[in-house]
Amino acid sequence: MSTVFITSTGTDIGKTFVAAGLIRHFRRVGQPVDAIKPIVSGFDPTAVAASDPGVLLAGLGRTISPEEIERVSPWRFRAALAPDLAAAREGRTLDFDAIVEFSRRAMAAHKGALLIEAVGGIMVPLAGRRTVLDWLTLLRVPALLVVGSYLGTISHTLTALHVLAQRKLDIAAIVVSESEGSPVPLDDTTGTIARFAEGFEVIGIPRLPRGADHLAFGRIAQLF
Numbered sequence: 001m002s003t004v005f006i007t008s009t010g011t012d013i014g015k016t017f018v019a020a021g022l023i024r025h026f027r028r029v030g031q032p033v034d035a036i037k038p039i040v041s042g043f044d045p046t047a048v049a050a051s052d053p054g055v056l057l058a059g060l061g062r063t064i065s066p067e068e069i070e071r072v073s074p075w076r077f078r079a080a081l082a083p084d085l086a087a088a089r090e091g092r093t094l095d096f097d098a099i100v101e102f103s104r105r106a107m108a109a110h111k112g113a114l115l116i117e118a119v120g121g122i123m124v125p126l127a128g129r130r131t132v133l134d135w136l137t138l139l140r141v142p143a144l145l146v147v148g149s150y151l152g153t154i155s156h157t158l159t160a161l162h163v164l165a166q167r168k169l170d171i172a173a174i175v176v177s178e179s180e181g182s183p184v185p186l187d188d189t190t191g192t193i194a195r196f197a198e199g200f201e202v203i204g205i206p207r208l209p210r211g212a213d214h215l216a217f218g219r220i221a222q223l224f
Ligand SMILES: Nc1ncnc2c1ncn2[C@@H]1O[C@H](COP(=O)(O)OP(=O)(O)OP(=O)(O)O)[C@@H](O)[C@H]1O
Pocket: 008, 010, 011, 012, 013, 014, 015, 016, 017, 018, 052, 119, 120, 121, 177, 178, 205, 206, 207, 208, 209, 210
């Protein structure tokens, strides 16, 4: 059990949904777990419980206090834009080295499973020409690639796998979190991805009610 970097093909796919499910699983089986989401854009200080750090903290059973939000998500921006643009709206920039350092310190401090939720998709710009992929490349921890089952996901998923392979990054699993109104059954999407992603675990998660348990979370938890 160690650190996993939860990334995706885009935004609003299911990273936080999967992270929260994993957190519930680890807590249920009595294993220590923590989660960070260092960069959040679209953060509304008046609706903190609905934010990614709010959801992660609730899953962890911790108070959703300003101190805890700061501990989980030190880089928060109001605009729901790519983080570099959201930061620019506030006259700020993202310090790439500080983000890497923050992640490394969290990894060193925590004993047990640490979930690092990235931001948006795998090549979202952070600062200058640095992207989420560069952040993951420096951390060198396994990626949990969360993808959807919407029309177009196969190409997005294979493209993400290609850049991860190019950097020789480990992939703990590919998780297909079923998109609303998927055009095909979930098994068709996981099957097609598995056909291309030989050697990788491809795990589907159907549409679930918020907070619901599912066997898939336990399967994923065993892979990192
Ligand atoms: N399998 C699923 N069943 C039910 N709802 C889901 C599922 N996967 C994702 N969702 C819902 O879809 C929405 C987007 O998911 P989520 O917030 O986890 O995306 P994200 O990838 O973390 O986005 P961001 O890039 O903003 O961090 C949420 O309302 C979430 O609860």
